[in-house]
Amino acid sequence: MRDHIKAARMKQYNQVSGQNIQRIEALSDGVFAIALTLLVLDIRVPIRENVVYEKDLAIAFGKLTPKLLTYFLSFMTLGIFWTAHSSQFYFIEKSDRNFNWINLSFLLFVTLTPFTTAFLSEYINFRFAVGVYWLNLFLLGIMLGRILNYADKHNYFKSNIPGKNEIKKAMIRRGIVAQSLYALGALLCFINTYLSIAALTIIQLFFALALFSKSQSPAFFGRQSKSAK
Amino acid sequence: MRDHIKAARMKQYNQVSGQNIQRIEALSDGVFAIALTLLVLDIRVPIRENVVYEKDLAIAFGKLTPKLLTYFLSFMTLGIFWTAHSSQFYFIEKSDRNFNWINLSFLLFVTLTPFTTAFLSEYINFRFAVGVYWLNLFLLGIMLGRILNYADKHNYFKSNIPGKNEIKKAMIRRGIVAQSLYALGALLCFINTYLSIAALTIIQLFFALALFSKSQSPAFFGRQSKSAK
Amino acid sequence: MRDHIKAARMKQYNQVSGQNIQRIEALSDGVFAIALTLLVLDIRVPIRENVVYEKDLAIAFGKLTPKLLTYFLSFMTLGIFWTAHSSQFYFIEKSDRNFNWINLSFLLFVTLTPFTTAFLSEYINFRFAVGVYWLNLFLLGIMLGRILNYADKHNYFKSNIPGKNEIKKAMIRRGIVAQSLYALGALLCFINTYLSIAALTIIQLFFALALFSKSQSPAFFGRQSKSAK
Amino acid sequence: MRDHIKAARMKQYNQVSGQNIQRIEALSDGVFAIALTLLVLDIRVPIRENVVYEKDLAIAFGKLTPKLLTYFLSFMTLGIFWTAHSSQFYFIEKSDRNFNWINLSFLLFVTLTPFTTAFLSEYINFRFAVGVYWLNLFLLGIMLGRILNYADKHNYFKSNIPGKNEIKKAMIRRGIVAQSLYALGALLCFINTYLSIAALTIIQLFFALALFSKSQSPAFFGRQSKSAK
Numbered sequence: 001m002r003d004h005i006k007a008a009r010m011k012q013y014n015q016v017s018g019q020n021i022q023r024i025e026a027l028s029d030g031v032f033a034i035a036l037t038l039l040v041l042d043i044r045v046p047i048r049e050n051v052v053y054e055k056d057l058a059i060a061f062g063k064l065t066p067k068l069l070t071y072f073l074s075f076m077t078l079g080i081f082w083t084a085h086s087s088q089f090y091f092i093e094k095s096d097r098n099f100n101w102i103n104l105s106f107l108l109f110v111t112l113t114p115f116t117t118a119f120l121s122e123y124i125n126f127r128f129a130v131g132v133y134w135l136n137l138f139l140l141g142i143m144l145g146r147i148l149n150y151a152d153k154h155n156y157f158k159s160n161i162p163g164k165n166e167i168k169k170a171m172i173r174r175g176i177v178a179q180s181l182y183a184l185g186a187l188l189c190f191i192n193t194y195l196s197i198a199a200l201t202i203i204q205l206f207f208a209l210a211l212f213s214k215s216q217s218p219a220f221f222g223r224q225s226k227s228a229k
Numbered sequence: 230m231r232d233h234i235k236a237a238r239m240k241q242y243n244q245v246s247g248q249n250i251q252r253i254e255a256l257s258d259g260v261f262a263i264a265l266t267l268l269v270l271d272i273r274v275p276i277r278e279n280v281v282y283e284k285d286l287a288i289a290f291g292k293l294t295p296k297l298l299t300y301f302l303s304f305m306t307l308g309i310f311w312t313a314h315s316s317q318f319y320f321i322e323k324s325d326r327n328f329n330w331i332n333l334s335f336l337l338f339v340t341l342t343p344f345t346t347a348f349l350s351e352y353i354n355f356r357f358a359v360g361v362y363w364l365n366l367f368l369l370g371i372m373l374g375r376i377l378n379y380a381d382k383h384n385y386f387k388s389n390i391p392g393k394n395e396i397k398k399a400m401i402r403r404g405i406v407a408q409s410l411y412a413l414g415a416l417l418c419f420i421n422t423y424l425s426i427a428a429l430t431i432i433q434l435f436f437a438l439a440l441f442s443k444s445q446s447p448a449f450f451g452r453q454s455k456s457a458k
Numbered sequence: 459m460r461d462h463i464k465a466a467r468m469k470q471y472n473q474v475s476g477q478n479i480q481r482i483e484a485l486s487d488g489v490f491a492i493a494l495t496l497l498v499l500d501i502r503v504p505i506r507e508n509v510v511y512e513k514d515l516a517i518a519f520g521k522l523t524p525k526l527l528t529y530f531l532s533f534m535t536l537g538i539f540w541t542a543h544s545s546q547f548y549f550i551e552k553s554d555r556n557f558n559w560i561n562l563s564f565l566l567f568v569t570l571t572p573f574t575t576a577f578l579s580e581y582i583n584f585r586f587a588v589g590v591y592w593l594n595l596f597l598l599g600i601m602l603g604r605i606l607n608y609a610d611k612h613n614y615f616k617s618n619i620p621g622k623n624e625i626k627k628a629m630i631r632r633g634i635v636a637q638s639l640y641a642l643g644a645l646l647c648f649i650n651t652y653l654s655i656a657a658l659t660i661i662q663l664f665f666a667l668a669l670f671s672k673s674q675s676p677a678f679f680g681r682q683s684k685s686a687k
Numbered sequence: 688m689r690d691h692i693k694a695a696r697m698k699q700y701n702q703v704s705g706q707n708i709q710r711i712e713a714l715s716d717g718v719f720a721i722a723l724t725l726l727v728l729d730i731r732v733p734i735r736e737n738v739v740y741e742k743d744l745a746i747a748f749g750k751l752t753p754k755l756l757t758y759f760l761s762f763m764t765l766g767i768f769w770t771a772h773s774s775q776f777y778f779i780e781k782s783d784r785n786f787n788w789i790n791l792s793f794l795l796f797v798t799l800t801p802f803t804t805a806f807l808s809e810y811i812n813f814r815f816a817v818g819v820y821w822l823n824l825f826l827l828g829i830m831l832g833r834i835l836n837y838a839d840k841h842n843y844f845k846s847n848i849p850g851k852n853e854i855k856k857a858m859i860r861r862g863i864v865a866q867s868l869y870a871l872g873a874l875l876c877f878i879n880t881y882l883s884i885a886a887l888t889i890i891q892l893f894f895a896l897a898l899f900s901k902s903q904s905p906a907f908f909g910r911q912s913k914s915a916k
Contacts, residue, residue: 023712023773025252030488030720033259037340038727040267045344045351057357061348072337079333083326086252097770101895104766108759111724115732119748122732128744208330254481259717262488266569269496274573274580286586290577301566308562312555315481437559483710491717495798498725503802503809515815519806530795537791541784544710666788 021095024103025086031107032082038114039071070121073201074114080207081110081140088148088171091164094156102150106143112136120197127189130196134186137200141179148172178207250324253332254315260336261311267343268300299350302430303343309436310339310369317377317400320393323385331379335372341365349426356418359425363415366429370408377401407436479553482561483544489565490540496572497529528579531659532572538665539568539598546606546629549622552614560608564601570594578655585647588654592644595658599637606630636665708782711790712773718794719769725801726758757808760888761801767894768797768827775835775858778851781843789837793830799823807884814876817883821873824887828866835859865894 046060085106116136123129148171151157157164181203189196275289314335345365352358377400380386386393410432418425504518543564574594581587606629609615615622639661647654733747772793803823810816835858838844844851868890876883 020773020777023716023776026255026713026716027720027769029252029255030259030491030717031723033256033263033488034720034724036260036336037263037267038724040340040344041270041728043341043344045347048351051352051355054355054357057352057355061357061361075333075337075340079330082256083329083333086249086329087326089252090249097774100770100773101766104762104770107723108762111727111762112730115727115730118732122735123738123744126738126741126744128741128748132748255484258481258484259488259720262485262492262717265489265565266492266496269569269573270499272570272573274576277580280581280584283584283586286581286584290586290590304562304566304569308559311485312558312562315478315558316555318481319478484713487710487713488717491714491721494718494794495721495725498798498802499728501799501802503805506809509810509813512813512815515810515813519815519819533791533795533798537788540714541787541791544707544787545784547710548707 021089021093024095024100025089028085028089028103028107031110032078032085035110035114036075036078036082039067039074039118042118043067043071066121070117073121073204074117076204076208077117077137078110078113080204081113081144084144084171084175085147088144088151091157091161091167092151093158094151094154096154096156099147099150099154099156102143102146106140106147109136109139109143113140124197125193127193130186130189130193130200134182134200137182138179141175141182145172145175148175178203250318250322253324253329254318257314257318257332257336260339261307261314264339264343265304265307265311268296268303268347271347272296272300295350299346302350302433303346305433305437306346306366307339307342309433310342310373313373313400313404314376317373317380320386320390320396321380322387323380323383325383325385328376328379328383328385331372331375335369335376338365338368338372342369353426354422356422359415359418359422359429363411363429366411367408370404370411374401374404377404407432479547479551482553482558483547486543486547486561486565489568490536490543493568493572494533494536494540497525497532497576500576501525501529524579528575531579531662532575534662534666535575535595536568536571538662539571539602542602542629542633543605546602546609549615549619549625550609551616552609552612554612557605557608557612557614560601560604564598564605567594567597567601571598582655583651585651588644588647588651588658592640592658595640596637599633599640603630603633606633636661708776708780711782711787712776715772715776715790715794718797719765719772722797722801723762723765723769726754726761726805729805730754730758753808757804760808760891761804763891763895764804764824765797765800767891768800768831771831771858771862772834775831775838778844778848778854779838780845781838781841783841783843786834786837786841786843789830789833793827793834796823796826796830800827811884812880814880817873817876817880817887821869821887824869825866828862828869832859832862835862865890 043064046057046063051057051060113136116133120129120133148168152168157168161167182200185196185199185203187196188199272293275286275292280286280289342365345362349358349362377397381397386397390396411429414425414428414432416425417428501522504515504521509515509518571594574591578587578591606626610626615626619625640658643654643657643661645654646657730751733744733750738744738747800823803820807816807820835855839855844855848854869887872883872886872890874883875886
């Protein structure tokens with residue numbers, strides 16, 4: 001086949017393939033959007049019966065605190081994994097059927113996150129609940145790692161991305177650090193479950209908030225783009 | 230690095246980054262779409278038992294009025310903030326991790342809006358409920374301001390937008406005016422909660438409906454585009 | 459201002475504005491997707507208690523028929539209006555704040571459709587329920603008409619669309635015919651509500667299925683594109 | 688009409704039409720995203736009452752197994768049909784009203800899948816439930832076939848796709864093989880319903896997991912793109 005035909009075909013293919021990735025992303029965003037809001041349905045307005053004075057309402061509202069905290073935890077966890085997911089897909093331009101199914105498996109654990117979070121918050125002093133919650137985090141991490149790995153092995157990354165390999169390594173490093181910390185945090189439940197949950201929450205807060213620090217964050221290329229100017 | 234390589238790289242980067250903003254927007258639209266419809270689930274078809282004549286059904290339907298009004302209020306509030314959000318993102322073309330998390334925080338308060346609205350409508354004569362509702366509006370405004378501010382400070386706005394600075398200023402002004410009015414409206418609850426809710430609703434109606442007036446609305450560039458012709 | 463600068467600015471503006479329309483469409487599609495599936499939540503698996511033989515299960519399933527029919531009716535209604543909405547937006551490339559709010563008003567009635575449909579199916583022999591359902595259809599039509607009208611008056615249609623004026627006229631004609639038939643169908647409830655509901659369902663089936671006929675359907679340009687070849 | 692005007696008009700038409708397909712895809716992805724997560728709402732955190740020891744919680748969690756399995760089955764089924772749907776739309780660039788309604792019919796059966804799956808899992812030893820579940824799979828397949836067929840008959844496929852005809856044939860073959868196996872699996876219920884459900888689940892697992900094999904998968908062009916290099 002002549003080279004210019006090949007080139008034209010590849011270009012056309014890439015455009016088509018790019019759209020396809022966009023559909024995988026669209027489905028993922030839809031599933032995340034629903035999972036993010038699912039636990040809100042559990043936060044019910046307190047029943048009027050015993051509420052007479054302002055103080056009663058404040059107390060009734062205070063009783064919603066565990067549900068609100070569970071909601072925040074679930075939202076934060078899903079926020080972390082959505083950010084990681086969209087950071088990875090930022091570099092990926094091709095897909096195939098297997099890749100699609102790895103992503104669907106990831107989404108399966110995304111949709112289970114509100115449940116395992118609610119399960120943990122209801123049974124906060126049970127090691128079993130910590131274990132279930134940790135397993136969810138672990139499987140989310142594994143699937144995210146498989147997405148990165150599969151795309152890497154099959155050359156599905158965008159070409160021409162400066163510093164591509166460093167970014168890939170940074171992502172893998174990030175994933176391994178996070179999962180190691182999660183595992184350590186979960187193991188603390190054999191000492192005390194509250195300690196374990198506190199550790200897991202702090203680790204996640206770190207991943208969500210520490211990003212506001214001045215350290216290099218390869219994802220989204222915020223800094224790189226500026227230094228490249 | 231040579232200039233033309235730099236330019237090509239920047240162009241390629243901007244395309245990629247633009248897609249990424251699109252994913253943040255896609256997630257946001259998904260979350261808004263769900264939040265907008267969440268309170269519909271509360272509007273339940275009245276039970277058949279006591280409905281014999283047409284008049285009974287009209288009365289039963291009339292009893293749904295508070296739920297319908299709550300729904301309208303929640304829909305309008307979220308409509309206002311969605312419009313503001315999409316107006317801002319209309320000018321933004323880059324993002325980074327911190328920016329993403331500011332947006333996620335904004336979405337957190339979006340998903341809580343149906344709850345705080347339902348809470349207010351159930352405890353319409355309680356200052357505490359007015360306070361919770363106002364706090365929600367306030368935090369939505371704060372986060373929206375942070376999005377604008379962060380994008381401005383990091384030069385994430387699209388270049389080549391005519392009158393960019395005027396638009397930014399108009400947006401900030403708009404936000405400050407809205408939040409000041411909300412705060413004043415909320416403070417009225419120390420006189421009377423119904424007065425306070427009426428004021429808050431009228432302010433929001435003003436922001437939703439006053440836009441139909443002939444005044445300049447920078448967002449979406451409706452007028453500018455025509456004057457530019 | 460020089461002409462080539464103007465032209466470049468307009469081009470850049472149009473690209474930006476196009477993206478914005480895309481966000482309005484994205485929110486609309488999200489709201490429609492949720493509204494389409496909302497009534498499925500009402501179709502509950504029958505309780506096991508009295509089901510012993512195959513025949514019992516068939517009977518229990520048969521009792522779900524009204525809920526299934528309601529679901530089909532709601533799905534069809536929303537399908538008709540989604541198709542009309544996307545047909546209109548197919549020609550629109552610009553938007554402004556007012557336009558956005560007209561669309562949000564349209565979406566408000568979209569989200570109420572599952573409720574009014576369920577309300578009708580529960581009170582199938584009440585004129586009041588027919589009236590509420592008809593009012594929903596009427597307001598959806600009015601808002602759709604306002605979208606078309608507003609876009610037309612403000613020149614927000616894509617330029618270079620062959621036969622644009624004919625299509626606009628066909629859309630308006632279609633809307634007026636549909637709304638006239640709905641009104642007539644609804645008025646039949648003063649004779650008999652079942653007759654009225656049957657008429658309304660048949661009219662909607664006509665709009666959904668009659669499209670499979672050989673008649674010219676301007677929307678989506680299916681035929682035009684072929685005859686243009 | 689002159690040829691170059693015709694060509695320009697067709698190009699412009701195709702761009703517009705492509706966007707329209709994107710809206711059909713956006714609605715489909717939204718509906719799939721909701722359908723995928725619908726059954727999660729059925730997995731409720733067990734009530735605290737009888738849970739005292741770790742073992743109690745493990746037992747209570749174990750009782751959720753049927754609901755979790757139902758969820759997995761529903762997720763897998765929808766995953767298979769979403770993959771098939773997005774594989775087909777990967778090749779389609781035009782649409783018309785009829786095409787849109789065929790797709791909406793497909794989406795109707797998508798939204799019913801969580802219900803029929805839950806119905807089957809509740810009445811696992813009833814042939815009637817197997818029949819309802821199979822009918823759902825059958826109608827999903829029929830609608831998917833109609834989408835492919837309609838697009839083929841009306842030349843709505845993208846031009847310039849290498850090996851287009853082979854891919855179409857492979858898709859049709861795939862559909863017929865899947866539906867034949869589903870029908871055979873469903874017929875096994877006349878021997879034993881558990882056997883039938885096991886067969887149906889294995890067939891679906893085969894379609895989901897067998898894709899990880901080395902066999903050629905035309906969809907998404909994963910391999911083709913590499914061999915074309």
